[in-house]
Amino acid sequence: MDKLEKLTRREEELMRWFWQRGPLFVRELVELSPEPKPHFNTLSTMVRSLEAKGYLGHKAFGATYQYHPLVSEEEFSRRTLGGVIRRYFGSSYLGAVSALVEEEKISVEELRELVDRIERRNRG
Template sequence: MVAVSKNRPQELTRAELEIMRILWAEGPAVVHALLDAMEEPRPAYNTVSTIVRILEKKGFVGHKAYGKTHEYYPLISKDDYARRYMDTVLDNFFGGSLSRLVSFFSDHKAISVEETDAILNLLRDKK
């Protein structure tokens, strides 16, 4: 897989993320298949085609050509993107502190006892 530049992580727009979610879930697809997988109201074919080409320029998507038809596939995994995105959030909003991130969520969203136990177990397993 081709890696997105680590020096300048790129964030996906909402429209780009929608297409990437489909590619991550469904695998390689042509533009018509991407459109079929989208919820209503669906964008125009040319819009989806343009967004996919932007994703390709950004290094998130590659393609195989079959004549005039292009089948697109992700070059970065969902986990790799999520890791980079969360690292950016952690650095930009919480000074790189995981405890400040968890504190933020506990202050702004009710965390159940089960979720708290799951977090603690994950942290214990990482030691």
């Protein structure tokens, strides 16, 4: 898959609706949105932007479109994590894990458990 453009915070929130709910019409996005509800045209513009960026596709139903994700949440998460590690840790995954341990965001025990899981997966 080609490199995807970054998402704004609001675009990522919209994508989460698609990942959780599956295909949606813009009017359904309006209904799902918290108060104050965004205008239909605002959401329609954002959805078309997500489509232009390669995150959504659509199926026509008469004069309206139902949009669906083209990128899975897992793929998005992997790409986002990879971008953070490239940008802030010079592409060093070891550096990222070391920072988590140093900041006490992950314990040594959790790190050992992670290594055990990886070793089991590689053996299996």
